[in-house]
Amino acid sequence: MSEQELEVVKPEHRVHGVDHAAFPTFNPAATVRFYRDILKFPVVHSICAAGWGPEDHPDFIHFFFDIGNDDRIAFFYYFGLEPFGDQSAPGDAWARLTPDTPLFFKNSRHLAIHVNDEEDLLEYRKRLDASEWPVEMQVTHETIESIYTHDPNGYMVEITRSLRPVTPEEDFDAVLTIDALVDVFEAGEPTLDALLTRKAELIVARAEQWESAQLPIRDSELIP
Template sequence: MTGMDHRVQGVDHAAFPTFDPAGTVRFYRDVLGFPVVHSICAAGWGPEDHPDFIHFFFDIGNDDRLAFFYYFGTTPWGDSDRGDAYASFGPEVPEYFIRSRHLAIHVDNYDDLMEYRRRLDESQWPVEMQIQHETIESIYTHDPNGYMIELTRAMRPVTPQEDLDANLTIDALLDVVAEPDPSFGKLLARKAELIVQRAADWELTQAGETAGK
C-alpha cells in the first residue's frame, strides 16, 4: 500500500524504567514464565550525571523482548499514585487516557490466554479484566511498576477488507484533522465518500489477484 519495501521484522525490544527490579523479575519471570535472556551491567558514564544501571530483558516470544532499566540510587520522581514508574498523573487526567498506553502480548489461542490468566490469578497480580473486543479477546493486569499489560488472542483471522477499511479510516482521519473542529461525525461522512470512490475498485482488484494465483 505504501509503495515501499516493508523490511522491518517486529519488535526487537520495548524498554521501560523500573524502581522495583525484584517485583519486576517476580512478575515476568516467576509468575508469567518469561525467560531472562539478556542483561547489561553498566557503570554510569556520559555527559549527564548518569547513574550505574542494569538493563535486563525478558523473552516475550517470537524473539521479541521486553526490557527494563534499573538505575541504582534512584527513587520515583512523581508524587501521584496515578500512573506508573515512568509517568504520574494528577486528578485532572481522565482514567481512559492513562489506560490508553499499554503493552499487548500476543498468544495463539484461548487455551494459552487462559493459561496466562491462571498464572496471574494465582499471583499477587491477578487479572483485572477479561474482555472480548471486536475481534480479539484480552486479559489485563498492571505489573509491579504500574504498567498496564495485556495478553490477547485473535478470535478469528483478520480479513483483507479490514485492511482496506483501516486505510480508508486513516485517509478520512487525515482529511478531517486538517480542518477545524474534527469530529467522529465528520470522519464517518468523509469515509462514506471514500467508500463510494474506492471500495468497488478494491474488490475488483482483489478478485483479479485471487484469479491470478
C-alpha cells in the same frame, strides 16, 4: 512408549512476541504521516469506538501499523480531548501526567503480548489471578480476546489471542478509516461522526478499488 510419555507438554513460556505496543496521540495526522508515509509502515487495522466505557469517556479511534514479524505499533486518538503538558518538550511529553489525567488516557499506554489460543490465554489468567496482580478485565473486541492487568510499576499489560485472521477487506477498511481521520483532523473538525461521514465519501469515491480490495495507500486523484 505410553500415551502419557507421548503427551505434548507445553512450556511455561507460552507467548509469541509483541502483538502491539500502544500509545495516545493528540495529532493523528502527523502520526500517520510519520509512520505510514515516512517509515512506510502500512495501516493494518483500526477500531472506531463510540460509547465505550463510562459516560465521560470520549469517542476514540484505535489504529495500528504493521512493523514486521506480525508485530504492530498502535495509537489512540480521543475526540475532543485537548492536549495537556508541554508538547514542545523533547522526550515523551505524554508521560508527564498530572493527578487529574483521565484514567483511560493513562491506560492507553500499554504493551500487548500475543499467545496462540484460548488455552494459553486462560493459563495466563490463572497465573495472574493467583498472584498479587489479578486480571482486571477480560474483553472480546472485534478480532481478538484479551486479558488486562497492571504490572508492579503501574503499567497496563495486555495478553491477547486472535479470534480469526484479519481479512484483506478489513485491512482496506482501515486504510479508508485512517485517510478519513487525517482529513477531518486537518479540516479542524475531528469528531467520530465527521470521520464516519468522510469515510462514506471515500467509499463511494473508491468503489472500484473497494470491490477488489486493492488500494494504494492514498490516491489524491480519487478524493473529491
